[in-house]
Amino acid sequence: MSETSAWVIFIAAIFTNNILLTNFLGMCSFIACSGQIKTSLGLGTAVAFVMVMTTIINYAIYHLVLLKFGLVHLQFIVFIAVIAAFVQLVEMFVERFSPKLYFALGIFLPLITVNCAILGASLFMIIREYSFTQSVGFGLGAGIGWAVAILMLAGLRQKMRYSHVPKPFEGVPIAMIITGVLAMAFMGFAGMVSIQ
Amino acid sequence: MIYLLSITSFAGLVVLLSAGLMISERFLVNYGVCKLDINAGEKPLELEGGQTLLASLYANDIFIPSACGGKGTCGHCKITVISGGGPVLPTETPLLTRKEIRSGVRLACQVKIREDIYVRIPSDLLNVKMFTATVESSVALTYDIKEITLRLEEPSEIFQRPGQYVQVQAPSPSGPEFRAYSISSPAHEPNIVQLVVRLVPGGIGSTYLHNLKPGDTVNFTGPYGEFWLNEDPSVEIVCVGGGAGMAPMANIIYTLYEKWPDRVCWLFFGCRTTKDIFYLEEFENLMKKRPNFHVVYALSDALEEGEKWDGETGFIHLSCDKHLKPGARRQAFLCGPPLMIEAVTRVLEEKGAEEIFYDEF
Numbered sequence: 001m002s003e004t005s006a007w008v009i010f011i012a013a014i015f016t017n018n019i020l021l022t023n024f025l026g027m028c029s030f031i032a033c034s035g036q037i038k039t040s041l042g043l044g045t046a047v048a049f050v051m052v053m054t055t056i057i058n059y060a061i062y063h064l065v066l067l068k069f070g071l072v073h074l075q076f077i078v079f080i081a082v083i084a085a086f087v088q089l090v091e092m093f094v095e096r097f098s099p100k101l102y103f104a105l106g107i108f109l110p111l112i113t114v115n116c117a118i119l120g121a122s123l124f125m126i127i128r129e130y131s132f133t134q135s136v137g138f139g140l141g142a143g144i145g146w147a148v149a150i151l152m153l154a155g156l157r158q159k160m161r162y163s164h165v166p167k168p169f170e171g172v173p174i175a176m177i178i179t180g181v182l183a184m185a186f187m188g189f190a191g192m193v194s195i196q
Numbered sequence: 197m198i199y200l201l202s203i204t205s206f207a208g209l210v211v212l213l214s215a216g217l218m219i220s221e222r223f224l225v226n227y228g229v230c231k232l233d234i235n236a237g238e239k240p241l242e243l244e245g246g247q248t249l250l251a252s253l254y255a256n257d258i259f260i261p262s263a264c265g266g267k268g269t270c271g272h273c274k275i276t277v278i279s280g281g282g283p284v285l286p287t288e289t290p291l292l293t294r295k296e297i298r299s300g301v302r303l304a305c306q307v308k309i310r311e312d313i314y315v316r317i318p319s320d321l322l323n324v325k326m327f328t329a330t331v332e333s334s335v336a337l338t339y340d341i342k343e344i345t346l347r348l349e350e351p352s353e354i355f356q357r358p359g360q361y362v363q364v365q366a367p368s369p370s371g372p373e374f375r376a377y378s379i380s381s382p383a384h385e386p387n388i389v390q391l392v393v394r395l396v397p398g399g400i401g402s403t404y405l406h407n408l409k410p411g412d413t414v415n416f417t418g419p420y421g422e423f424w425l426n427e428d429p430s431v432e433i434v435c436v437g438g439g440a441g442m443a444p445m446a447n448i449i450y451t452l453y454e455k456w457p458d459r460v461c462w463l464f465f466g467c468r469t470t471k472d473i474f475y476l477e478e479f480e481n482l483m484k485k486r487p488n489f490h491v492v493y494a495l496s497d498a499l500e501e502g503e504k505w506d507g508e509t510g511f512i513h514l515s516c517d518k519h520l521k522p523g524a525r526r527q528a529f530l531c532g533p534p535l536m537i538e539a540v541t542r543v544l545e546e547k548g549a550e551e552i553f554y555d556e557f
Contacts, residue, residue, distance in 0.1 A: 061209075065205065065209075069201060069205065070198070070201075071198075071201065071202055071205055073202070074202055074205070074206055077206065078206065078209060081206075081209060081210060081213060082209075082213065085213035085214075085216065085217055088217055089216070089217060089220055092217075092220060092221060092224040092225060093224065095224075095225070096224045096225070099282065099310070103282060103283045103285070
C-alpha cells in the first residue's frame with residue numbers, strides 16, 4: 001500500500017494523472033457532449049459525483065466481500081453491475097428533485113453507465129492498492145479532473161465556433177487535436193506531485 | 197466450489213441491487229394523480245403519473261398510431277402538447293421538424309406524465325377504436341401477396357374513408373407490436389376489413405398475417421389516415437400503385453363507383469413480372485361496367501421466354517405520362533416505393549394535378 005496522503009492523490013488525479021488527459025478514458029462522452037459549456041458542466045458534475053460514490057461502494061464491496069471470499073476474479077462484472085445500478089438510482093433522484101437538470105442532461109445521464117473512466121477509477125484504486133481515504137481522494141480527484149477536462153474542451157470548442165477550421169478537420173477531428181494539445185499542456189504539471 | 201460461490205455471490209449482488217432500485221423507484225417515481233385534458237375539456241381524464249403519455253392514452257382507449265411500440269423510432273405518435281409536457285427530449289428531435297417543435301408537437305411515447313397535462317388530439321383519432329375480428333378467408337393473390345379478409349366482431353362496424361389504414365397487433369418476442377396496413381375493402385362494406393399483405397422476409401406483421409388461418413382472431417386499431425376523396429364529381433381521380441400498394445387503390449375505386457358511377461378514374465399499377473399481377477381481371481370487369489374507368493398495368497422487367505403480355509412495359513411513371521392528358525382537374529393517390537412516388541409526382545405535377553397524396557413504404 002502506498003504511503004501517499006489522500007490529499008496528494010486528490011491533486012495528482014486532477015493535474016498530473018488526469019484520467020482523461022493521461023489515460024484517455026471516457027473519451028466518447030467527452031467528445032460527444034463538449035459542444036456547450038452548460039451541458040458539459042452538468043455532465044462533468046454528474047460523472048464526478050457518480051465516480052466518487054462508485055469508488056466508495058466498490059471499495060467496500062471489494063474489501064468486504066470479494067477479497068474475503070477469494071472472488072477477486074469477479075471484480076469487473078461486479079463493478080459494472082454496481083455502476084449501472086447506481087446510475088439508475090442517480091437518474092431517479094435527479095428526475096425527482098431537479099427535473100431541470102434531468103432534462104438538461106437527458107440521454108447523457110444513462111450514458112454515464114458506459115463511461116469507462118468510471119470503471120477505470122474503480123480498477124486503478126484496486127491496482128494501486130489504495131486505502132479507503134486514498135480511494136475517496138482518488139475518486140473525487142479523478143471525477144473533478146474529468147469534469148475540468150470536458151469543461152476546458154467545451155470552452156475551447158465554443159470559442160472556435162466561428163473560426164475557419166479546414167474542412168476535413170471540422171467537428172470531431174479538431175476536437176481530438178485540441179484534446180491532444182490539452183494533454184500536452186497538462187504534461188507541464190509533471191513533477192508537481194507524483195503518484196505511480 | 198469457487199464456481200458455486202462466484203455464481204451465488206454475483207446473483208446475490210444483482211438481486212440486492214435490483215431490490216434496492218425497486219424500493220427506491222417506489223418512493224421516488226411517484227407523481228400521484230395527474231389530470232390529462234384532451235382538446236380543452238372534451239375528454240378530461242385522471243390517471244396515475246409516471247407513465248408515458250402514449251401508454252396512458254392507450255389505457256384510456258385512445259389509440260394514437262404507433263408502429264414501433266413506444267421506442268421512439270417510427271415518429272407516428274405525434275400529438276400537440278399545449279402545456280405540462282416538459283421540454284423536448286433529445287430522443288424526439290430527430291423525428292420532429294423545426295415547425296412542429298415550435299407548435300408544441302411531441303412524440304407521445306417519449307412524454308412522461310409528471311404533472312397536469314393539456315393535449316390536443318385530432319377528433320379523427322378520438323374515433324379510433326380497438327377492433328376484434330376473425331379471419332374469414334386468406335387467399336394467395338401472387339407468390340408473396342395474400343388477401344386477408346377479416347370479419348369484425350367487436351365492434352361490428354367500422355366507419356372508414358378510402359385510403360385509410362388500420363394497425364394490426366402482431367405478437368413479437370418483445371411484446372405485441374403494431375403494423376400499419378391499408379384497408380382494401382370499400383367503405384360501404386362496414387362489417388369487413390380486407391388487407392393486401394406482401395410477405396416481407398423476417399417482417400413481424402406480414403409473417404403473422406400470412407400464417408393466419410380462417411377462424412383465427414385478430415386485433416387491430418383504426419381507422420387512421422388523412423386522405424379525403426374529392427367530392428367534386430368533375431375532378432378525375434388518379435391512383436398509382438406499385439408492388440403491394442394496391443390495397444388503398446381498390447378501396448378508393450370501389451367506393452368511388454358506388455357513389456359516382458360516371459366519374460373518371462385512372463388506375464396505374466406497376467409490377468415487375470407477370471407473376472406480380474393480381475386483381476387485373478376484376479378491374480377489367482369493372483371497366484366494362486364503368487366506361488370512365490381506365491386501368492393500366494405495366495411490367496418493368498423484361499418478359500421471360502414464352503410469356504405473353506399485351507399491356508404496357510417500363511416504369512409506371514412513363515405510362516402515366518403517356519395516358520394522362522394535361523389540363524384536367526385531378527386528385528392523385530400514390531402508394532409504393534419512394535423512388536416510384538418521386539418519379540410519378542414529377543409527372544403528375546407537369547400534368548397539373550391539384551392534390552397529390554402519397555403513402556411511401
